[in-house]
Amino acid sequence: MKKILTLVFASVLGGVIALSTYTYFFNNEQTVTFENNKEQPSFLNANYNPKTTNLINANTPDFTLAAEHTIHSVVHVKNTAMVSGRQTLQDLIYGRQSTQRAQVGTGSGVIVSPDGYIITNNHVIAGSNKISITLNDNRTYEAQLIGTDEKTDIALLKIEAEDDLPSIEFGDSDTAKIGEWVLAVGNPFNLTSTVTAGIISAKARDLSGRNSQSFIQTDAAVNPGNSGGALVNSTGQLIGINTAISSQTGSYIGYSFAVPSNIAKKVIQDIIEYGDVQEGVLGISILNRNSQEAVEKGINEIEGVYVSEVEEKSGAKKAGIQNGDIIKKLDNININKFTDLSGYLKTKRPNDVVNVEVLRDDEIKSIPVTLSKSDIISVDFIDMELRNLPKKFKKATSINEGVVVQNIKNKFLYAKLGIRPGYIITGINDIPIKTVEDISDFVAKHGDKAQDNIFKLEYMNSKLERKEVIFR
Numbered sequence: 001m002k003k004i005l006t007l008v009f010a011s012v013l014g015g016v017i018a019l020s021t022y023t024y025f026f027n028n029e030q031t032v033t034f035e036n037n038k039e040q041p042s043f044l045n046a047n048y049n050p051k052t053t054n055l056i057n058a059n060t061p062d063f064t065l066a067a068e069h070t071i072h073s074v075v076h077v078k079n080t081a082m083v084s085g086r087q088t089l090q091d092l093i094y095g096r097q098s099t100q101r102a103q104v105g106t107g108s109g110v111i112v113s114p115d116g117y118i119i120t121n122n123h124v125i126a127g128s129n130k131i132s133i134t135l136n137d138n139r140t141y142e143a144q145l146i147g148t149d150e151k152t153d154i155a156l157l158k159i160e161a162e163d164d165l166p167s168i169e170f171g172d173s174d175t176a177k178i179g180e181w182v183l184a185v186g187n188p189f190n191l192t193s194t195v196t197a198g199i200i201s202a203k204a205r206d207l208s209g210r211n212s213q214s215f216i217q218t219d220a221a222v223n224p225g226n227s228g229g230a231l232v233n234s235t236g237q238l239i240g241i242n243t244a245i246s247s248q249t250g251s252y253i254g255y256s257f258a259v260p261s262n263i264a265k266k267v268i269q270d271i272i273e274y275g276d277v278q279e280g281v282l283g284i285s286i287l288n289r290n291s292q293e294a295v296e297k298g299i300n301e302i303e304g305v306y307v308s309e310v311e312e313k314s315g316a317k318k319a320g321i322q323n324g325d326i327i328k329k330l331d332n333i334n335i336n337k338f339t340d341l342s343g344y345l346k347t348k349r350p351n352d353v354v355n356v357e358v359l360r361d362d363e364i365k366s367i368p369v370t371l372s373k374s375d376i377i378s379v380d381f382i383d384m385e386l387r388n389l390p391k392k393f394k395k396a397t398s399i400n401e402g403v404v405v406q407n408i409k410n411k412f413l414y415a416k417l418g419i420r421p422g423y424i425i426t427g428i429n430d431i432p433i434k435t436v437e438d439i440s441d442f443v444a445k446h447g448d449k450a451q452d453n454i455f456k457l458e459y460m461n462s463k464l465e466r467k468e469v470i471f472r
Helices: 002-036 064-073 089-094 261-274 292-297 315-319 338-345 391-397 411-417 436-449
Strands: 074-084 100-111 117-121 130-134 140-142 144-149 154-158 181-186 194-205 215-218 230-233 238-245 256-260 284-286 305-310 326-330 353-360 363-370 378-381 384-388 403-408 424-428 456-460 466-470
Touching: 064 074, 064 181, 064 194, 064 230, 074 117, 100 238, 117 238, 117 261, 144 261, 154 261, 181 238, 194 256, 194 338, 215 238, 238 261, 256 261, 305 315, 305 338, 305 391, 315 363, 326 338, 378 436, 384 436, 403 436, 424 436
Parallel strands: none
Antiparallel strands: 074 100, 074 130, 100 117, 117 154, 130 140, 144 154, 181 194, 181 230, 194 215, 215 256, 230 238, 238 256, 284 305, 305 326, 326 353, 353 363, 378 384, 384 403, 403 424, 424 456, 456 466
């Protein structure tokens, strides 16, 4: 019995101590919180704007107006081409021709004038028999192909509408900055225009490896059907034509590329005014900064373009540009690499004057140069790009006449004769070919039938062995 009473007493005593302790802390601390203030949990309003950090307080870009100004100017482009199907064994046995079938390709385009001129990519409409345009309001028109430029991958179309069409204003792609917000607007699936956002990741990008391109690179999501669509800045101005993606799968993975608007604008103006693109050149050759020679000369890390050779009769030669000059600027555009230079020159025509800033003997000199026609250096001939022989090559080989094959798309000459880049054309029809001017004279004489009028071709292969072929 005593044990039970002792246990009860201990329990009561423990309870009294616990209650006393609780009461002490409750009355001295917690009572202030709940009894005097009667606080309830507080919630942030939906429009609450915290101002705790500069990052959160930064202005968020608003693309709604830019999107409204552009989506109705971006169209769906459908290209219908007739292609030959594969020949079957029966076709070969009975001598039948392979059947023709329609092949449809799609892309996007940008209305750049109220009267119906539309820019798209050359690869979107290549080989087309019929081109149709669907506007954002679902009206459909048949388009006329005005002209194309394969080098820049730009094509110009025209439609005839009943009234003025919504068009995009050109912006200045030279002043676009890395890190600037941009919108990619396309109409890839004929489901009305779609918009994606990103920033400019880089400028003057070349995907060819030949320094022949000067793309704006962005991280805005662009997929194959967006080709020919608009890249616009936050005010809705056109700063590029979406052209390519870098992907192993063919789908967007973070890199997309656009032809700068200044280049696209100049190309279409040339097509409208002249029928083809007018190329203005400085007339220089440059030393690749990754070459062994550049490393040996200690100029592999320079900021600018090193002039290794100046073409005779070129605007650069006449203005006084010299071998060893380092080009730092063209007009007010900084030149860090060759694609910066080539990209800016693509916006110029022959006889335009460009202010060239060069570093010579540790001094900056400003030299105005009147651009020359491109055919003083290179010429397109029967699907080959031919250039004058470099002076360095002439000196090393004692070969002073001929034109070197820079690029070739002539399947017959490539497959049957093995002619490839690096070969040298030395004669046509027993006429010596000394420079590209001789090629231009031949083209001027025979026009579109130049290839049909070649009965003898003399050339040198990569081992400098002389060859000749008679076609008839």
